[in-house]
Amino acid sequence: MAILDRFPTLEDLLQAQPEDLGAELVLYLQILERNGSLYEDGLPDRILELYGARTQRPPGLVLIVSEALAWARRSLLVVRDMSQSSHGFIALSREGRAFTRGTLDRMRLREILPDILLHPAIRQTCLDIFNAGHYEAAVFEAFKQLEIAIRDAARLGAHEHGRPMVTAAFQAKDPGGALCGTGQSGAVYSLCRHWSHVLPRLPETPPPHPRAAGGDRWVF
Template sequence: MKYSYVPPVEAEHIRQLPTRDVALLLLQHLASGTGYLQYAGTMGAARQAFQEEPDTDALVNHLSDAWCWLEAHALLAREPSQSEAFRRISRDGMDLAKDPQGITRFEARERLSGPLHPALEGTVRTNFHLGDYETACFAAMKAVEVAVRDASGLDNSLVGVHLMRAAFQPHRNGKGGPLADAGAEGGEQEAVANLLAGAMGAFKNPSSHRTVDFEDPIEAAEIIQFADLLLRQVERAKRRQAAATA
């Protein structure tokens, strides 16, 4: 008697889709079952299901890559009550399995998985993980504004765009903003001033005056990454100041 095995992921999907997408399909399959999970058992079942395919080994290898992707991203975890061979779907994995659209939130968190500038590690990261993207983005740009004011020594009456313009005003006739790079070409100085001013105008000022709906968590993550880049530009300007003073 010949048995028919149901594959954890369709062969054509494994052939055509990137590892991440195959992994998400595998996660859906694993979440639909009961009991603990075993890598060897899952791969063995896949080999049986694909035994009539011309590329059985390649299909199982790609599915193995997908399993490893799930483990690497903490969507599968070891089962503490069992031997190390057993796995369970993690809390994040279950959330993702229940809501496939949650991949957008997952990928947004992945963008911020590395270290950020210290000014962004508290309120900004916390509000982002709570899903309050408007507060997180506003706080990120406010951190840039505070850093520029502290580094430039300019008056508190200057805020937002006006502060950036004053701090990074290009040098002309021996005069310029305290954070502008006097050694850079004039157009580059102007571009940096525009970059900082544009960031304030686009991402801080609107939230200062009205509620801004950040529906896309990836966009919010990228705004925070942009703030991180700007803060590093401010740090560079501070080092220039220190070198000039020395």
């Protein structure tokens, strides 16, 4: 049984983090759903039965189960069962029915790097690499996309790459360079110099490169 494998004793369960118990609860609900509707108010008593407990609910049990369910709802693993006329019934979502313990690791990664914060070009090429656990490869790919975008925005040749390319793109010695623009602030000038030093520290990427997505001047 999923919950007993993860939490051998009731005391272990009462000390669980909401997401840890929530994950096991979703796996348990996958079993219960095969046998009929799921009524959330009855879950604490069902859990007690797993441990062979026939006494009153121990303090904190209802709260920890409520927290676990709240996590499952927030993660869109559990939803309200709208097929029932009465309130209190829940159902597993499509993702909840396909949920495994491995899914939890991927969900944690998504929280570390929300895709909404990423530029579309970075999201398209790097996010799956990151979510697969290849963090260094994802960072390298992200910087490669940035290098591509800088090259394209500065209209440099496909053979250009590394520090010479970035320096030429920003004309880092001149605040009025190609991408910095005339009369830009000192902060922008510093940013130009920053990228001319950061990118070359990565392994050089072989040209030619495809065009980066998006047409903004400040593509990064």
